[in-house]
Amino acid sequence: MAWISCHFLFDDFTARVGSRKEEYVDKSGDKDTLFYKIDYILDRLPFWMVPNDLSRGRTHLSLSHPFKENVISGESANQNFARGGRKSMILFDELAFWETAQSSWESAGEASNFRVAMSTPPETARDSFFHKLLTGRKGNVRLFSFSWNDVAGRDEKWLKEAKETKSEEEFAREIMKSYDGVVEGRVYMNDLKLSKMSDAEYNGNLPLFISWDFGLDSVAMIWWQKDFKNNKLYIIDCYTNSNKSIDWYIPFVTGEIISGKSFNYSNYELDFIKRHREWSGDITHFGDPSVEQRHLSTGESTRMVLEDQYNIYIQSKSFSGRKWTDLRDKARLAFRRLEFNQTRSEPVITALRLARYPKKRENNNSQSDSKLPIHDATSHFRSSFEYFCDNEPTYFIQNGAIIEEENETFDRFEVI
Numbered sequence: 001m002a003w004i005s006c007h008f009l010f011d012d013f014t015a016r017v018g019s020r021k022e023e024y025v026d027k028s029g030d031k032d033t034l035f036y037k038i039d040y041i042l043d044r045l046p047f048w049m050v051p052n053d054l055s056r057g058r059t060h061l062s063l064s065h066p067f068k069e070n071v072i073s074g075e076s077a078n079q080n081f082a083r084g085g086r087k088s089m090i091l092f093d094e095l096a097f098w099e100t101a102q103s104s105w106e107s108a109g110e111a112s113n114f115r116v117a118m119s120t121p122p123e124t125a126r127d128s129f130f131h132k133l134l135t136g137r138k139g140n141v142r143l144f145s146f147s148w149n150d151v152a153g154r155d156e157k158w159l160k161e162a163k164e165t166k167s168e169e170e171f172a173r174e175i176m177k178s179y180d181g182v183v184e185g186r187v188y189m190n191d192l193k194l195s196k197m198s199d200a201e202y203n204g205n206l207p208l209f210i211s212w213d214f215g216l217d218s219v220a221m222i223w224w225q226k227d228f229k230n231n232k233l234y235i236i237d238c239y240t241n242s243n244k245s246i247d248w249y250i251p252f253v254t255g256e257i258i259s260g261k262s263f264n265y266s267n268y269e270l271d272f273i274k275r276h277r278e279w280s281g282d283i284t285h286f287g288d289p290s291v292e293q294r295h296l297s298t299g300e301s302t303r304m305v306l307e308d309q310y311n312i313y314i315q316s317k318s319f320s321g322r323k324w325t326d327l328r329d330k331a332r333l334a335f336r337r338l339e340f341n342q343t344r345s346e347p348v349i350t351a352l353r354l355a356r357y358p359k360k361r362e363n364n365n366s367q368s369d370s371k372l373p374i375h376d377a378t379s380h381f382r383s384s385f386e387y388f389c390d391n392e393p394t395y396f397i398q399n400g401a402i403i404e405e406e407n408e409t410f411d412r413f414e415v416i
Helices: 002-010 034-043 099-108 131-136 156-165 166-175 244-256 265-279 304-312 324-332 347-352 378-389
Strands: 014-019 062-064 071-076 087-093 116-117 196-198 208-214 218-227 230-244 284-285 338-341 394-398 402-405
Touching: 002 014, 002 034, 014 034, 034 071, 062 196, 087 099, 099 116, 099 131, 099 347, 208 378, 218 244, 230 265, 230 347, 230 378, 244 265, 244 304, 265 304, 284 378, 324 378, 347 378
Parallel strands: 014 071, 014 087, 087 116, 196 338, 208 284, 230 338
Antiparallel strands: 062 071, 208 218, 218 230, 394 402
């Protein structure tokens, strides 16, 4: 931040700085944010070094120079990060922990020829895009690596104390920069390695499905296709948002903006909707059984709104007599025949990698996988994934003919 502040003051310079969440970029009074560090530095420089009226150019997520076209702007992680315009440099704070790391990095590629990514190792380790940047460096890419003893005042005594206060995995990752990763307690970490990562695109000859998770805080959607002849699955896109009415999500299905609704979609979302116009044919929807629940304020369930207003019918199975582990076991069977569009489906891949069980307490002999996974940012895409696997069709009708999946396990096909 000091380097950026210096160039902002004395050169022709524009910068974009980003982190995983907006509150990590700029939040009033928060010393951990990127912009607080800029404010701290500029407020303490000699008056002759700082232009008059500099404070007038300071707004949320932005600082502009009063006498130049210099700007430092901030942004949270997203798949359209830093796209548009030109920047002198772009900074990615803790890139390894961005759910959209690859798409954000690639999106910014045309905006600047100077991108800086910095991070500690993530729990996803060698599966992370950040590690791929480290090991697959090409062209004019430089690596700066800092160890624990590069920080003044840290000695062997400090290292011993750090080791005593952290778990073995945390110490290896946070202090010793290990990329061995964390497998224990992960729901699908090993299963995910069986899937193929590619640039799989929409295929108009294959049926299209959307799986939904309707959470109180977020809605997560995954676009699937299935090749029934070869019994292969493809995840080709995904979308999530929070604190939006169900109407907000309809254009992502239909490819058309709803008239009369004052929704403010971002440029990325508008491009997403436009891309889905050719996908808006016959779509089968699978989802959360809780879609039946009525909203207290409207008296209507999400299912009722989708059916009555948009002719979208969510198919789901009741949890009656079943456990979450039944869904998990079905989901595990899907990975070996699954192919991801690794760019568009990056948030789903990250969610599946990070989904984890709660840690077992000491003297507790119960199996960790008998418990529900922790509810966190990974939960909604994980659940959406599981709902499709729980409802996965074994046939579809094309031109009046029944097309069934190839499956050597059964003598006859189960019709769902």
